[in-house]
Amino acid sequence: MNKTIVVTGGAGFIGANFVLTWLNQSLGTVVNLDKLTYAGNLENLTTLEHNPHHIFVQGDISDQALVAQLLAEHQPYAVVNFAAESHVDRSIHGPEDFIQTNVVGTFHLLEAVRAYWGNLSAENQQAFRFLHVSTDEVYGSLGKNDAAFTETTAYAPNSPYSASKAASDHLVRAYHHTYGLPTLTTNCSNNYGPYHFPEKLIPLVIHNALAGKPLPIYGNGLQVRDWLFVEDHCAAIRRVLEAGKVGEVYNVGGWNEKPNIDVVRTLCRMLDSKKPRADGKSYADQIAFVQDRLGHDQRYAIDASKIARDLGWKPQETFESGIEKTVNWYLEHQGWVNNVASGDYRHWVSKHYTERGEEMA
Numbered sequence: 001m002n003k004t005i006v007v008t009g010g011a012g013f014i015g016a017n018f019v020l021t022w023l024n025q026s027l028g029t030v031v032n033l034d035k036l037t038y039a040g041n042l043e044n045l046t047t048l049e050h051n052p053h054h055i056f057v058q059g060d061i062s063d064q065a066l067v068a069q070l071l072a073e074h075q076p077y078a079v080v081n082f083a084a085e086s087h088v089d090r091s092i093h094g095p096e097d098f099i100q101t102n103v104v105g106t107f108h109l110l111e112a113v114r115a116y117w118g119n120l121s122a123e124n125q126q127a128f129r130f131l132h133v134s135t136d137e138v139y140g141s142l143g144k145n146d147a148a149f150t151e152t153t154a155y156a157p158n159s160p161y162s163a164s165k166a167a168s169d170h171l172v173r174a175y176h177h178t179y180g181l182p183t184l185t186t187n188c189s190n191n192y193g194p195y196h197f198p199e200k201l202i203p204l205v206i207h208n209a210l211a212g213k214p215l216p217i218y219g220n221g222l223q224v225r226d227w228l229f230v231e232d233h234c235a236a237i238r239r240v241l242e243a244g245k246v247g248e249v250y251n252v253g254g255w256n257e258k259p260n261i262d263v264v265r266t267l268c269r270m271l272d273s274k275k276p277r278a279d280g281k282s283y284a285d286q287i288a289f290v291q292d293r294l295g296h297d298q299r300y301a302i303d304a305s306k307i308a309r310d311l312g313w314k315p316q317e318t319f320e321s322g323i324e325k326t327v328n329w330y331l332e333h334q335g336w337v338n339n340v341a342s343g344d345y346r347h348w349v350s351k352h353y354t355e356r357g358e359e360m361a
């Protein structure tokens with residue numbers, strides 16, 4: 001079997017970071033299957049334009065015939081599934097796309113992979129892996145003093161997004177138990193870093209701050225997320241692919257729990273020193289408390305001790321070092337942000353935040 005892998009959703013935030021680092025390390029050819037929804041962006045991959053080890057295919061994971069054809073043609077030893085609808089707020093406005101891609105799409109992908117895997121030689125069947133990239137949100141919401149999520153925490157998804165991801169995790173589990181498909185699942189906490197689409201909290205705040213717009217904080221801003229630099233997540237996925245035990249789940253997190261308001265204040269302080277406002281005031285003056293997210297989960301926290309103990313992975317970046325790299329990247333890539341922040345993005349921002357009492361078109 002050759003050194004080719006298929007990556008789905010590799011033009012999105014985490015998928016693009018994964019593909020870029022994989023190819024930087026010359027780990028083999030990547031066949032990148034991405035539908036190019038509003039969140040997929042080929043600009044994330046421009047440095048790979050002339051790289052013969054990157055084969056981009058625009059298509060849907062629900063297109064079983066296309067996936068079957070790609071698998072037959074490229075004979076990968078692994079499929080890494082990032083493709084998903086990923087934004088909680090969008091899932092509240094319109095859950096259907098989430099069910100279609102995250103549930104039905106994962107099902108069709110699994111079916112195509114099962115057929116391909118079933119026809120491999122015994123040796124290649126053993127070497128094959130299907131790695132499903134999932135989220136800590138499937139475990140629901142924690143109270144202030146609850147222990148962090150482990151791999152055995154019961155599923156309790158609260159949003160259409162997390163419910164659709166939970167369904168996909170269950171399908172992956174079932175395909176291992178029923179058919180013996182060699183699966184691996186990772187459940188990761190909130191990522192941040194380069195190429196993060198500016199509908200999500202950290203890039204939205206950086207973008208709005210520089211544009212002189214309000215920095216919208218849902219509710220009281222005391223909800224807690226566990227932040228992980230995206231390259232650390234990519235390293236964890238590589239490690240699980242390399243050494244994870246088939247059929248197992250690995251939680252991935254940064255041991256970096258922060259209330260949203262602290263994250264936003266940190267970003268404001270960094271921007272105050274790196275790119276001061278023309279009027280000498282702080283970006284924190286732009287903070288605006290807006291109507292809360294429906295069903296907003298209070299706290300996520302990942303217990304990442306299993307992956308540390310069994311596979312020797314731990315994050316390389318602290319929140320301080322990772323957020324500094326991230327702010328620098330956004331300041332150096334304003335062209336990328338401006339290209340992304342047009343079209344459908346403007347429509348989304350205007351509709352979503354006007355409903356919360358902020359004009360942000």
Ligand code: NAD
Pocket residue numbers: 008009010011012013014015033034035036037038039040041059060061062081082083084085086087101105133134135136165187188189190191192197
């Ligand atoms: P993203 O929204 O930035 O990117 C998703 C990508 O998938 C896009 O390129 C999009 O075009 C593509 N895609 C969507 N539907 C598709 C389909 N039907 N067929 C093929 N491609 C399709 O998402 P992200 O933040 O990079 O997240 C990637 C994965 O990681 C998701 O599965 C998400 O649930 C999971 N995850 C994300 C985070 C996070 O903090 N962002 C944390 C844990 C897990």
Ligand code: DAU
Pocket residue numbers: 086087088089134135136137188189190191199200201202204216217218219221223224225260293300
């Ligand atoms: O936990 C992992 C999950 O992290 C991933 O599975 C999701 O794909 C990813 O989008 C992310 O979900 P969150 O909902 O936690 O991320 P988001 O950046 O949308 O919001 C982070 C927190 O900030 C959350 O408590 C909501 C809040 N928030 C968000 C936005 C966009 C605001 O206060 N204001 C905002 O404008």
